[in-house]
Amino acid sequence: MAVSAAYALAGNLTxxxxxxxxxxxxxxxxxxxAGQFTPMISIARPSALLLEIQGCIKLFGGxxxxxxxxxxxxxxxxxxxxxxxxxxxxxxxxxxxxGLELYAVNDETFQNHLHRLSIDVLGxxxxxxxxxxxIGIHTLGDCLRxxxxxxxxxxxxxxxxxIDRALGKLPDPRKPFxxxxxxxxxxxxxxxxxxxxxxxFAIKRMICELGGFLASRNAGVMKLALQFGHEDHSATKASLxxxxxxxxxxxxxxxxxxxxxxxxxxDRVVSVTLSAEETAQLAPRNFSLFGDxxxxxxxxxxxxxxxxxxxxxxxxxxxxxxxxHRPELAWRESEPGTEAIAIETPVRPVWLLHxxxxxxxxxxxxxxxxxxxxxxxxxxxxxxxxxxxxxxRDYFIAASSEGAxxxxxxxxxxxxxxxxxxxxx
Amino acid sequence: xxxxxEALLQHPGIWRGNELSHVALPxxxxxxxxxxxxxxxxxxxxxxxxxxxxxxEGIGEVSLLTPALAKLSGETAWIVFVNPAYLPYAPALAxxxxxxxxxxxxxxxxxxxxxxxxEQALRSGSCAAVLGFxxxxxxxxLRRMQAAAEAGKCLGVYFAHSDHAxxxxxxxxxxxxxxxxxxxxxxxxxxxxxxxxxxLNLSLHHALAVSQFSGTSAGSVPARVVFA
Numbered sequence: 269m270a271v272s273a274a275y276a277l278a279g280n281l282t283x284x285x286x287x288x289x290x291x292x293x294x295x296x297x298x299x300x301x302a303g304q305f306t307p308m309i310s311i312a313r314p315s316a317l318l319l320e321i322q323g324c325i326k327l328f329g330g331x332x333x334x335x336x337x338x339x340x341x342x343x344x345x346x347x348x349x350x351x352x353x354x355x356x357x358x359x360x361x362x363x364x365x366x367g368l369e370l371y372a373v374n375d376e377t378f379q380n381h382l383h384r385l386s387i388d389v390l391g392x393x394x395x396x397x398x399x400x401x402x403i404g405i406h407t408l409g410d411c412l413r414x415x416x417x418x419x420x421x422x423x424x425x426x427x428x429x430x431i432d433r434a435l436g437k438l439p440d441p442r443k444p445f446x447x448x449x450x451x452x453x454x455x456x457x458x459x460x461x462x463x464x465x466x467x468x469f470a471i472k473r474m475i476c477e478l479g480g481f482l483a484s485r486n487a488g489v490m491k492l493a494l495q496f497g498h499e500d501h502s503a504t505k506a507s508l509x510x511x512x513x514x515x516x517x518x519x520x521x522x523x524x525x526x527x528x529x530x531x532x533x534x535d536r537v538v539s540v541t542l543s544a545e546e547t548a549q550l551a552p553r554n555f556s557l558f559g560d561x562x563x564x565x566x567x568x569x570x571x572x573x574x575x576x577x578x579x580x581x582x583x584x585x586x587x588x589x590x591x592x593h594r595p596e597l598a599w600r601e602s603e604p605g606t607e608a609i610a611i612e613t614p615v616r617p618v619w620l621l622h623x624x625x626x627x628x629x630x631x632x633x634x635x636x637x638x639x640x641x642x643x644x645x646x647x648x649x650x651x652x653x654x655x656x657x658x659x660x661r662d663y664f665i666a667a668s669s670e671g672a673x674x675x676x677x678x679x680x681x682x683x684x685x686x687x688x689x690x691x692x693x
Numbered sequence: 694x695x696x697x698x699e700a701l702l703q704h705p706g707i708w709r710g711n712e713l714s715h716v717a718l719p720x721x722x723x724x725x726x727x728x729x730x731x732x733x734x735x736x737x738x739x740x741x742x743x744x745x746x747x748x749x750e751g752i753g754e755v756s757l758l759t760p761a762l763a764k765l766s767g768e769t770a771w772i773v774f775v776n777p778a779y780l781p782y783a784p785a786l787a788x789x790x791x792x793x794x795x796x797x798x799x800x801x802x803x804x805x806x807x808x809x810x811x812e813q814a815l816r817s818g819s820c821a822a823v824l825g826f827x828x829x830x831x832x833x834x835l836r837r838m839q840a841a842a843e844a845g846k847c848l849g850v851y852f853a854h855s856d857h858a859x860x861x862x863x864x865x866x867x868x869x870x871x872x873x874x875x876x877x878x879x880x881x882x883x884x885x886x887x888x889x890x891x892x893l894n895l896s897l898h899h900a901l902a903v904s905q906f907s908g909t910s911a912g913s914v915p916a917r918v919v920f921a
Contacts, residue, residue, distance in 0.1 A: 568771065568819040575799060575813060579806055587783040587796045599783035601798075604771065608793035616788060618755045619779035671872030672751030673898055690782060692898055693755040 290456070291315065294347075297453055299445045301345065301477045303484025305338060310357070310442035316364060318357050318442060331373065345476050354378050357440050358433040362408075365389040382434060383409030390430060399423055451481045452543040460499065460536035464528050467496070467537060472521060474542040479517045482547065488513025491546035492520070494528075497539035506531050508577055511603070512569045513548040519570060526577040572604050589613075593651040594659055595620065595689060614647065615665075617675040617690030624687035627676060634676055634686035638669035650680075665692070721848060724760025724899075731881050731890045732866065737761050738885075740846045741865035742839040746855040746882075752872040753897025755824075756789075757879070758850060760899075762822055763790035765848070770821035773797045773814045776807045777826045795821070804828055808838075815841035815849050822848040829853045829860075836863045858882055870897075 275281055291314060299309050299317055305328070308320035321334060328334035335351055342349040352363035353371040355378055363370040366385050372378035385408045387397055400423060405411055411419070411431065420428045432438040453474045461467055471494070482488060490513050496504040508527045514520060575584045586604035589611045590597060598613065599620075627634040634640050645664035652658040661677040668674065675690030701707070705717060720736030722729055729735050737743060737758070747754045762772055772795045774781050787793055799814075801807045807827040814823045815838060825838075835851070842849035851864065858869050867883035877897045881890035 567817070568769065571771070571814065571817040571819050572797065574817075575797075575810055579799065579801060579810060583800050583802075585798050587781065587786070587793050587798060589783050589787055589793065595784075599780075604797045605794055608787070611784070611787070613784040613788060616782055616785040618759075618782060618785050619750070619777070620782040620785075621779055667874075668749075668751070670749050670752075671874050671877070672749045673753075674751055690785075691751040691779065693751055693753065 288314070296445075297477050298342070298345065298347065300447050300451070300484075301341070301480030302338070303447050304480045305334065307484075309445040311445050312357075312361055312442070316361055318360065331371070335371070341476070341480065344473075346473050354381075356434055356436045357442055358430060359435070362389045362434050383407065383412065387411060390427060396424065396427060447481065447484065450544065451478055451547075452541065453477055454539060454541040456539045457537065460538050462533070462536045464531070464533065467540060468521070468525060468528070470540055471524060471542065472517075474540070475517050475520050475524070478520075478542065478544060479515050482515035482544075485547070486550055487547045488515045488550045489520070489544045489547050491544070492524070493543045493545050494524070495541040495543075496533065496537045497541070498533075498535040499538055501535040504531065504533060504537075507545070509581060510573050511576075512573075513550055515550065523573055523577045526574055530578060530580075569605070593649050594657065595649070595663075597652075597657075617673075618693040619691040621689055621691075624677070624689045627686040627688050629686055634666070634678075636666075636668055636674065636676075636688060637672075640666040640668055640674065640676065642666050643673070646678075648680075663689070718846065721761045721764060723757070725757075725879075725893075725895050727893050728879060728881075728895065731884070731893070733885045737848050737850075738865050739848055740843045742835065742842050742849040742851060742863070743866040743868065744851050744853060744857075744862055744864040744883075745868050745870065746853055746858050747870040748855045749872055752870055753877050753895075754852060754870055756897045756899065757868075757870070757895075758822075758824070759786075759789040759791065761848070762786075765821040766790075766792035766795045768821050769795075770819055771795055771797045771814070773799060773811075773820050773823045775799045775811045775814070775823065775825045775827065776801050777824075804830070808834055811849075812837055812841045814845075815847045816845045818845045818847070820845060820847045822850065824850045824852070826852050829857050832861065832863060839863045839865065 271283060274283075295311055295313070295315065295317060299311055302309055302317060302319055306319050306321050306324045310318040312318055319338070321331065325331050325334060328337065331353060335353065339349055339351055350364045350367050351369055352360050352366075353373065354360040354363050355372070355375060359372070359378060359382060362385060363372065363381060366389050370381045372381050387400055387405060387408060390408070390411075391397055400411065405414070408431070416428060429438060433440040455470050455474060457470065478489065490510050492508045494506045494508075498504070506527060508523055510523070572584055584604065585601040586606055588600045588602040588606060589609055590600045591611055592598050595616070627636055627640075629635060630639060642664045643666060646662035647664075648662050650658075650660040660680040662680060663675065663677040666674050666676050673692035674688055675692065676686055676688050678684055678686050718734070718739040720729070720732055720734030720738055722736040723732070732738070745754055745757065766772060772791065774796070776799060781796070781798060783793055786796065797814075799810050801810055804827055807825065808830060811823055811825045811827075814820045823842075838849055838851065855869055855871075858867070862883070864883065865885055866881070869880045869882050871878040871880070873894070875896065876894050878892050879895050879897075880892040884890060
């Protein structure tokens with residue numbers, strides 16, 4: 269009916285313009301997400317998706333469980349699905365269009381359901397159905413009782429062909445959906461959003477889509493990139509790196525929440541784009557007989573990821589030994605959890621100063637909060653002529669008058685001054 | 694006393710006036726036997742916050758923990774340093790027997806970040822020990838750390854200036870260090886249960902014990918020479 273007629277019937281109606289491009293894009297995203305259930309997917313415009321599940325039923329433990337998962341997943345994505353199951357693609361579409369949850373597992377049930385369907389599900393518009401209604405045909409069963417050539421002559425060959433395709437009498441080839449290699453999803457927000465909490469709701473949906481996409485490839489994501497589009501500002505970007513590939517939506521959301529708490533938005537957000545920049549195959553889980561060590565390992569690194577997400581990648585590191593005699597180079601930063609190498613070292617202080625600090629001298633002896641008494645040494649280290657950072661130092665362990673113990677050295681070249689390099693905490 | 698009565702008295706909910714609390718998790722032996730005798734659970738409290746108070750650096754405040762950390766590094770769990778003022782020196786830590794693959798060093802830009810990081814690490818359950826070096830936080834912050842350490846069954850250690858010994862703290866254990874010439878006075882100023890602990894005189898620089906000798910002048914023959 270016309271919009272004015274609709275307003276006449278219900279005064280407080282909200283009318284939204286239909287955006288067919290967005291609908292098509294949404295359908296594609298759902299198709300990508302559905303790849304986790306079956307590889308055979310076809311898009312049936314304007315608003316339907318066909319999944320061929322004969323080969324996958326056993327994997328998911330029966331068609332009811334599979335359909336239940338599909339329904340729950342689609343609802344999480346924010347859609348209200350009408351599901352149906354039938355032996356032919358067109359048959360399924362007709363059953364789904366009826367809006368009743370009809371699952372026809374075998375031919376007999378299918379014929380029953382089909383015969384009882386209202387003719388509303390046929391064809392694309394009302395004009396094709398009106399003539400049928402006028403002669404008293406209300407269900408598909410009635411339609412099938414009419415003579416075939418008469419039906420084709422009076423109401424069009426397409427109608428007969430559709431029914432034949434539904435019954436499986438005509439071939440019904442469908443174009444398969446091919447998922448793109450990389451995941452990138454953009455969500456245009458219906459109105460500008462000023463704060464991050466509301467954005468997390470939109471991001472959650474995109475993370476669910478990403479989860480489905482990754483599941484279809486048995487992969488996990490290692491690096492995510494988020495981009496927020498603004499009206500009068502250039503886009504704000506944020507990225508998140510993971511140390512262990514993951515497709516767990518809860519985990520990814522938690523990490524994104526931490527990461528986004530550090531992002532300031534210069535303007536209201538009108539669009540959000542999520543892309544998976546780096547993915548990796550997930551190793552198949554081996555369930556050991558004696559308890560799940562893999563689970564422990566994952567949660568250890570989940571903490572590191574959470575810390576990096578909030579504090580920044582450079583804020584968190586592990587420590588490694590390095591074979592070099594120069595004390596400031598005898599260690600390296602590393603990824604937490606890197607296997608330790610063993611190098612023999614003499615006694616070293618717990619704390620090393622980032623830069624050696626010059627010590628005041630009293631005559632010839634160094635002074636720090638009072639005179640320092642040299643307890644041990646000298647340990648002479650001369651090294652590094654090959655890379656420009658060569659040192660010639662005599663290291664001592666010294667004690668202050670209060671009883672604190674320090675690691676100090678005396679430069680042997682240039683000006684023989686004293687420096688504090690470490691503290692025996 | 695009958696066996697049944699003895700068994701009943703071991704219940705953690707019962708405390709007799711002259712003894713230390715029974716604790717749910719066994720303590721981690723500190724490596725200093727005299728100290729372990731004074732600590733409930735026979736060592737550093739697991740699943741609780743310990744405060745170490747000192748006013749000079751370099752008196753063995755971290756060496757007090759290193760034997761326990763070496764033991765903890767046998768578990769597959771992190772040993773976390775949150776925002777220390779100096780760099781934890783890998784060769785020293787390795788020398789104490791701590792497995793470096795367990796170490797996580799966190800550098801933060803503000804005290805809120807430090808507190809957040811410490812709480813996350815304590816609560817996660819994947820850390821064996823978390824050492825925090827930050828400006829003294831108030832009682833509410835410390836209470837949250839204590840709760841987080843309980844949740845994560847972690848050894849939480851907080852280093853602060855000994856001035857804060859005068860303030861109340863929810864930490865399960867508070868230890869104050871005062872340096873002496875050769876040793877350090879270790880005083881347990883708060884522990885669960887038990888009467889006032891005696892002050893212990895411990896030699897905390899255990900790693901130095903081997904190489905220490907009475908003194909040397911700056912110009913003597915080098916004891917160890919490395920040319921590379």
